[in-house]
Amino acid sequence: MVKSVISSKDNKKIKDYRKLNTTKGRKKSGLFLIEGEHLVEEAIKHGVNFEEIIISEGFDHDLELSNKALMYVTEEVMKSLSSLETPPGIIAIVKNVKERKLSYNRVLLLENIQDPGNLGTLIRTADAFGFKTIIVSPDTVDPYNPKVLRAAQGSHFHLNILTRQVSEAVMAFKGLKIGTSLDDAVYIDSFNKPDDDIMLVLGNEGSGLREDTLNMMDINAKIDMVGDSESLNVAIAGAILMHHFKS
Known part of the structure; x- marks a missing residue:
């Protein structure tokens, strides 16, 4: 059977799919x-x-694509859809992942994270260390931004990723809420991993957590650094903290 190949970038479906980059x-x-x-x-x-x-x-x-709706396109059309400088040979249009049963044992709450690479790395790291529910504030970069998806390397499909107001998420959580701050905080090495359910809360790359968010925490934590750097990238700090508090 001869495959029909779409060669026009103005094809209606292609134009609609191109909008998914926004x-x-x-x-x-x-x-x-x-x-x-x-x-x-x-x-x-x-x-x-x-x-x-x-x-x-x-x-x-080598993918098993039986029973999947397939569309074949020219390289030029693929280039018009892709956000990459060198387009891949395959793109999938995916329906929004449905919310799974919530796992409250380890929750990562992210407030106003702006860099897609940071968010994608945090999602991938959460997957690695057992933080199965991730909550992002409405002012955080879209978790389904193409750069976030690439950085997370498929972890979106293993986790429950929700968008909630920070105050709503914090008040609904019944376990230990751990904020992150350089001031009025305890070093993570000074206390053992608690037995409680844990919500780890990370803030904006430049300004950290808002004061009203810090005030809602049970404890605020920081990482002991022996070098001269004053702070860590939020994704690196998140990785150290999630490893310390892993499930």
């Missing part, structure tokens, strides 16, 4: 876009619902 387009459609064989493979492995899978003409892969 936050507005993702929110309006309830869809997001993932790029590359690895992310598509992870999505398949974890039973994600696909709208459609787009494949460059002549692209070879």
Whole structure:
């Protein structure tokens, strides 16, 4: 059977899918876009619902794509869809991941994180250390931003990622709430990992947690640093803290 290959960047579906590279387009459609064989493979492995899978003409892969809606396109059309300088041979249009049963044993709450690479790294690290529920504030960068998805390397499909107001999330959590601050905080090495459910709260790259958020915490923690640097990148600090408090 001869495959029909879309060669026009003005094709209606292609134009609609191109909008998924914007936050507005993702929110309006309830869809997001993932790029590359690895992310598509992870999505398949974890039973994600696909709208459609787009494949460059002549692209070879080992993915099991039976019973999936497929669209074949020219390299030029693929380039128009991709956010990468070198477009991949495959892109998938994915339906928003449904909220799973909440796991409150380890929760990561992120307030006003702005850099997509930082958010993606935090999501991937949370996956590694057993923080199965991630809550992001509405002013945090969109978790389904293409750069966030690439940095997280498929961890979106393993976790529950929610958007909530910080005060709402904190008040609903019944376990130990640990904020992060350089002032009026205790070194993490000075106390053992608690037996309680833990919510670890990280703030903006430049300004950290807001004062009203810090005031809602049970304890504020910091990392002992022996060098001359005054602070750590939020993703690095988050990795150290999540390892310390891992489930």
